[in-house]
Structure formats: C-alpha cells, structure tokens
Amino acid sequence: MTKISEQFMGELASRTRLELSGQEMMDLREQLNTILGYVDALQEVSVEECDDSYNVHPNALELRPDEPRLMGDSGQQLVSRSVGATDGFYRVPRVLEQEES
C-alpha cells in the first residue's frame, strides 16, 4: 500500500504553495494515508483495453473562436479587483529570490 513519506509530504506542500506547521504536516500526512488506503482498493479493478481519456458526454465540444476581447469597456475593471493593483497593473513582489547572506 502506498504511504506518503514525511519528505514527500514536504515536497507536496512546497509544490502547492502551502505552508504547514510540523503538527499540520503530521496530521495531514496521516489523513492522506488513510484516504489512500481506501482508494487503493481501486487497484483491484482490471482496466485492460480501457481508455484513459474520459469525456463526460459523447458530443464533441464546440469551442468559441480564439479571439482576444475585453470584458466590459476595458480590462481595468478586472485589474481593479486585485488588492495589489497599482496604476492599472497587477503588482507582484520581486520574483527573484534574494541570496541568503
């Protein structure tokens, strides 16, 4: 049966951008392992000749034309919803990490 290791749990938290305390990490790892213990039963099902792409309905999806368009009069309305909006732009903190001195 698959078990998530302590180290891999740390990797998952980092990838999903979640900061977890030691206790949260321990509790979540235990809960996820319980869930995996339950879903592991699915491995018993033979899936030979089964397709791994699934379409909920058989009809082909009709996509809209891939054309740029503005919502409302301008995109400014959307940008203004951001708490970090500055001068009509999204503001983000510096992207490059500073080296530890």
Add this chain to the structure above:
Amino acid sequence: MKEQSIESLVKDVTRGAVKATELVENSFDQINRWEPECQALLRSHQEKAEAQAAAIDALTPAQREELPLAGLPVVIKDNIAVEGEPLTCASYILENYRADYNALVVERLKQAGAIIIAQSNMDEFAMGSSTENSAFQVTKNPWDLTRVPGGSSGGSAVSVATGYTLCALGSDTGGSIRQPASYCGVTGFKPSYGTISRYGLVAFASSFDQIGPFTRTAEDAAKIMQVLVGRDARDSTSQQHPWDFTLSCEVAPPVRKVRYPISFIEQLGKAERESFEAVVQVLEAHGVVVEPVVSELWTHALAMYYILAPAEASSNLARFDGVRYGNRQEESEDSLVKMVTRTRSQGFGPEVQRRILLGNFTLSAGYADKYFQHAQKVRNKLKQELDRVFEGCDLVLMPTTPQVAFKIGEKTADPMTMYLADIYTVVANLIGAAAISIPGPSVGGLPFGVQLMAGQFQDQAVLETAHWLQQVTDFHRSSPAEL
C-alpha cells in the same frame, strides 16, 4: 407560500392576485424567524429585492405574462456569480471579492422575473458534506438544530426547507445538491452534465460540476429547469438538446422497470432500509417492476471520485495566488513565492488544503499512472457498465445517503468518514447522469431521501417519475416544526 407550487404562485403574481412585494416580505419574515438559529445565508439583499418586486408589481399583467418566474424569490449558492455582489465560495481567500458579471443561471433567472433575495452558505469551494467547512459560519439543520444540513450546498437546502424561498440554486460535484436535500427533507435535482451552462460557477472539479435547483417538489424543479437549460457559448460543455420539461399528469407511472444496486441496500441500517423499501412498495403497488442489480464497480465509485475530483480541484484552485483575486497576505520583505504561499496557507481552510495536497499527490510523477490514469480508466468502465444497466430499465433507484443527518462535529475529525456520506451520490457525477433526491419516509423523525437516476440527458424522465411519485405519496409535504 410553502404549500403552493411555483406555477400557481407565478400565475397569482401575473394576474395581480398576489403582489411580488408580498412574496419578498413573506421570505424575509421566514428569514428573520429562522436565520438566527440556522445561519443558512451569507448575505441577504432585502432593499434590492423589494425594489425589484415593486418593479414587477408595476408591470401590466400582459407584461408579467412574459416572465415565467414573475416575482419568485430565489436564493443563490455563494459560488455562483451575481454581478456586483460578493462571491466568496465561503472562503477567506475570496472574502473581499465581488463578481464582475452574472452567471448564466443568474442572467436567466433575472430575465424570467425571479428575484434574488440572498446568497447561501456552503462548504468552502463546495468541498464537504456538512457545510461545517465554511470559513464564516456553521449552518444548522432546521429539523434538529444540533445536526448538519448536509453539504456542500447546505445553505440552499435550508433556505427551501424553512420557506425562505421555493427555489434555491446549488451546485453538485459529488452529491452537493442531493445529499443536503435528503438531510433537509426537500427535493434536489442534479441535471445531466452539459444541461445547464456553468458560466459564472466557480470551478471545483470541472468534469463533475453541475448547477441545479432545490425546490419542494419535482414539478417546481421542472419549472426552474425550463428556464435554465440550453446551450451557452460561454460554457463549451453545455449542450444543444431538444429539452422539454413539461410534465404530464398521467395517473399511470411513467416507468415500467426500475433497478436498485443490491450492494448499497445491504449496507443500510434497519430503519433506513424500511424507508427505502416503502418507496419500492409504492412503485410495485402501481405495477412497476423493481429488481436488484449487481454492480462490482459501483462500490468503487467513491474511490474513483476521491482520486479524480481532488486532482481537478488542485489544478482549478492553483489560480488563487493573491495576485488577481481576493485576499492577499503579504509582508514587506516577501518574495513572490513567499507571498503566494502566505496567501494560500492563510486563505484556504483545512479541507481545501487537504484536497489540494491529495490531488497534487495523485497527479505526481511516479503516482499518476497508478492513481489518476487508472481511475480515469475505471471511470470509463463504470460508464459502460451503467450504460448496460440502463439498457434494461428506465431508472435506477437508491437511497440518497446511508443515514439521516449526523450531529454537528461528529465527523469533522475524520475526513474519510465524512467522505462516506457521498457514497451513493458520486456515481451520477462520475457518469454525467441526471439524478434527483426526493424525500422518502422519515427515519426517527428526520428526513431521509430516495434517489432516482437515469442515463445522460434523461433529465425529463427523472423529473417525470419523481413528480409522479410525489402525486401518489406525501413524504415531501412534511416540514420542520416552526420555531
């Protein structure tokens, strides 16, 4: 109002026998009576609702005739966009976010003359089965205030059970309309995947999510469906189909043969089994053949669901990064990664974090084949198996839930136990089928639902049969005792 159908209420408003303002007033009387105890709503819009109602009352009867839901108060789950209003998904991360546009369903309801009176509480991002995972409040079941209303659309279910409204919208990804409908003694309909546009619904698991109505009866649900269905270019999964939700009033049952999954029934407790069998007896007494069916894969449905839905959710919820939407947690020295991590860690509650981590795990290199790809293959196999089941019958009948509503706090410490509350409802989402929960005989004085499921786009057959059952029984007429 609770005793009237939507059809007859709208007729009364249209001809001026009842004023829309009176309906809104009646809704807020019920809200004032129940809301301090039940906490089903995240916000209500009394002034706006009164103004809209007054505008409808000012129309001529001929003008109101053009509005199929003239004056009908409705409640909307807080993961469906209402322009200009908050759209929080009951999450801190979206606490201050407002919607810039109306969801398609909101557009259609408004065009039909319905009045949005409130937005309802839910489990955060629709992840949960009890509405205890809301970041803001725990909603209580009006039948017993120490119990949960079910979830994730618990606030919408309570809104109908208490008479705030005859129609509330919810969303159903693994049972989030049907399970709370069962716990609260109301009718909850999950349409086939692709029936209603999800434009404006905040995505949880995109190959499962559907919007649907809570009502007191299947007849009312059909009336709402007639307004909501149809192709919408803004949701590429919505389907063009010759929908017709006009229900017949035949005395004879609209189905000949119904099947029930024997493994599910064998798991039920004595009282729950008796409730289910009472519904079977009603069908048999009217000449419907009811037979058991064995399915190996149905017992694996919950496992499939808890691999696939969190995987989709982990991807959908990656967009919440504090840059574009909602709250942002930031300290002056934070890098971008640190700010995003701080925002997500403080913004998402424990259940949402659990599912993001689980979904990320099952999609990880080295595990994706074993979990995600394998579950997709089993999902295909389940669909084929269900197609064979439906070839030999008109409908599948089963309980909506294993038990009645559980106590608040009873399952919060053990996520797996909580997930099992959805064991009978996830099948319909996995195969994109139409399914409805209607009240069956109560168990120990609490509501207990029975579920009817048919193949994809057999929505009318489901509603027609549920409507017929509600003509020959009165299980759906019970209401919680007034406070």
